[in-house]
Amino acid sequence: MRSEVILIVDDEFRIRKLLRAYLQKAGYRVEEAADGEAALQCIGKDISLVILDVMLPKLDGWAVCREIRRRHDMPIIMLTARADEADEIHGLDIGADEYVTKPFRPQALVARVKALIRRVKPVSTGLLNFGNLLVNDRAHEVWLENGLIDLSPKEYDLLLYLARNTGIALTREQILNEVWGYDYFGDLRTVDTHITRLRLKLGGECKYIQTVRGLGYRFEGPP
Amino acid sequence: MRSEVILIVDDEFRIRKLLRAYLQKAGYRVEEAADGEAALQCIGKDISLVILDVMLPKLDGWAVCREIRRRHDMPIIMLTARADEADEIHGLDIGADEYVTKPFRPQALVARVKALIRRVKPVSTGLLNFGNLLVNDRAHEVWLENGLIDLSPKEYDLLLYLARNTGIALTREQILNEVWGYDYFGDLRTVDTHITRLRLKLGGECKYIQTVRGLGYRFEGPP
DNA sequence: TATTAATGTTACAACTCTGTTACAAAGGTT
DNA sequence: AACCTTTGTAACAGAGTTGTAACATTAATA
Numbered sequence: 001m002r003s004e005v006i007l008i009v010d011d012e013f014r015i016r017k018l019l020r021a022y023l024q025k026a027g028y029r030v031e032e033a034a035d036g037e038a039a040l041q042c043i044g045k046d047i048s049l050v051i052l053d054v055m056l057p058k059l060d061g062w063a064v065c066r067e068i069r070r071r072h073d074m075p076i077i078m079l080t081a082r083a084d085e086a087d088e089i090h091g092l093d094i095g096a097d098e099y100v101t102k103p104f105r106p107q108a109l110v111a112r113v114k115a116l117i118r119r120v121k122p123v124s125t126g127l128l129n130f131g132n133l134l135v136n137d138r139a140h141e142v143w144l145e146n147g148l149i150d151l152s153p154k155e156y157d158l159l160l161y162l163a164r165n166t167g168i169a170l171t172r173e174q175i176l177n178e179v180w181g182y183d184y185f186g187d188l189r190t191v192d193t194h195i196t197r198l199r200l201k202l203g204g205e206c207k208y209i210q211t212v213r214g215l216g217y218r219f220e221g222p223p
Numbered sequence: 224m225r226s227e228v229i230l231i232v233d234d235e236f237r238i239r240k241l242l243r244a245y246l247q248k249a250g251y252r253v254e255e256a257a258d259g260e261a262a263l264q265c266i267g268k269d270i271s272l273v274i275l276d277v278m279l280p281k282l283d284g285w286a287v288c289r290e291i292r293r294r295h296d297m298p299i300i301m302l303t304a305r306a307d308e309a310d311e312i313h314g315l316d317i318g319a320d321e322y323v324t325k326p327f328r329p330q331a332l333v334a335r336v337k338a339l340i341r342r343v344k345p346v347s348t349g350l351l352n353f354g355n356l357l358v359n360d361r362a363h364e365v366w367l368e369n370g371l372i373d374l375s376p377k378e379y380d381l382l383l384y385l386a387r388n389t390g391i392a393l394t395r396e397q398i399l400n401e402v403w404g405y406d407y408f409g410d411l412r413t414v415d416t417h418i419t420r421l422r423l424k425l426g427g428e429c430k431y432i433q434t435v436r437g438l439g440y441r442f443e444g445p446p
Numbered sequence: 447t448a449t450t451a452a453t454g455t456t457a458c459a460a461c462t463c464t465g466t467t468a469c470a471a472a473g474g475t476t
Numbered sequence: 477a478a479c480c481t482t483t484g485t486a487a488c489a490g491a492g493t494t495g496t497a498a499c500a501t502t503a504a505t506a
Contacts, residue, residue, distance in 0.1 A: 152482055169363035189464090190484055196465060212363045213463070213492075214376025375493055376463090412453090413495055419455060436452070436503070 004048035004117055005029045009039040009064065010079065011057055019051060022106040023113065036064045043068060046129070049075040049117055051109070052096070065096055072127065072136075075116040077109070128163045131222035133208060135163050144203060154179070155198050158191075162209065162219035171216040191216070227271035227340055228252045232262040232287065233302065234280055242274060245329040246336065259287045266291055272298040272340055274332070275319070288319055298339040300332070351386045354445035356431060358386050367425065377402070378421050381414075385432065385442035394439040414439075 006028045008019050020030045033039040036059025054061035078096040126138040134143040157179050172188040210218045229251045243253045256262040259282025277284035301319040349361040357366040380402045395411040433441045
């Protein structure tokens with residue numbers, strides 16, 4: 001069993017069933033979504049590649065593709081009903097990696113999935129995903145509950161450092177050294193203030209940033 | 224498949240074959256060496272544990288063991304042909320972790336391999352495991368019976384110091400020096416108070432922290 | 447058993463640590 | 477220049493922590 005999860009987005013049950021069968025035979029795990037909104041809700045999960053039909057209820061494939069692209073660097077294969085529709089999409093340059101025209105041979109689709117996964121895998125995505133929190137360092141963006149949040153430069157650097165050391169208790173000194181730089185000699189309590197501001201922006205209870213009394217702070221992903 | 228690699232050093236092909244079969248069945252990967260020099264050349268590779276015969280061509284097992292010890296902190300199980308040879312080695316205190324006398328039951332050897340791997344592995348990860356008690360120093364967390372317990376900074380430092388010196392009787396002075404710092408000059412009985420508080424949080428009988436009357440305290444793992 | 451020494455336990459006041467807010471300086475933008 | 481955002485420090489309150497002393501209990505010794 002491979003570790004990659006493929007998300008199939010199609011409103012036709014028979015198509016999903018067909019694709020699931022072929023992909024699972026090839027060793028992939030499969031998630032399904034029947035409409036555009038369901039698809040976007042799956043993106044928070046650990047998905048490696050998306051197969052996306054253009055014709056979808058609620059939110060069409062183009063919109064879903066754009067939305068995914070804004071937040072993730074994830075391979076997308078779009079399924080189009082007719083060849084001329086595919087051309088149109090090419091022209092729009094939505095950002096999908098492949099376009100496949102229905103009807104298609106499942107084996108051919110699986111081959112493209114393999115190729116895309118192989119190509120993408122070695123690349124470090126620069127994405128840190130924690131439940132409803134996403135730190136996209138490539139884009140320098142932080143998403144919370146599917147909404148972009150606005151952080152000051154220091155807040156961003158601090159969050160990035162914490163998130164990159166998930167589960168590790170860090171002293172104020174470590175944090176100051178890594179985020180402010182080794183040549184910075186300021187008050188240790190400065191860290192506290194920034195932690196407070198970060199917690200505020202990360203919302204209510206903020207389960208992510210834990211206090212380690214007598215030591216410093218620790219970032220925790222979801223359980 | 225486990226990730227640990229076991230190195231078997233023995234000049235008898237049949238012994239290597241036998242051990243390989245049992246260890247692979249237990250999920251370990253196996254490397255082989257037929258003489259002492261070949262053994263030392265394998266040490267550069269990512270080996271987790273060595274099973275080492277005493278009688279070897281080119282460089283005998285004792286020399287190999289010493290050489291490994293000079294460079295690595297790696298579990299070593301020595302195989303000796305007769306019991307009296309084993310005694311001799313015990314006396315020499317070469318530094319092996321276990322001595323097994325031929326002929327041996329392969330299952331017993333595999334059990335020792337498992338035990339040693341389990342014991343050594345957490346050290347590198349900052350984890351101290353004692354039955355139902357786990358001290359995770361990276362996260363600065365203490366788990367008891369699968370539940371997180373809340374310790375004050377001093378309690379944590381004290382527990383960590385004790386746990387890192389499992390089985391060793393420590394005087395109040397030693398504890399004060401190591402946990403409170405060499406520049407601290409307070410009442411020795413302060414240690415007692417903190418021990419009490421720790422025992423309370425570690426639950427009822429608290430078999431972990433033993434009193435050594437007239438001396439101090441000793442941390443004990445499970446039997 | 448009586449005595450003594452050592453350890454366990456509890457209470458509490460002093461202290462430390464953290465969250466928070468306020469504020470002024472610094473830096474950038476219009 | 478006026479404005480806004482960001483940033484570091486200081487101050488304060490409240491919660492949590494800590495060391496000591498006093499008393500209780502246990503173990504060793506005579």
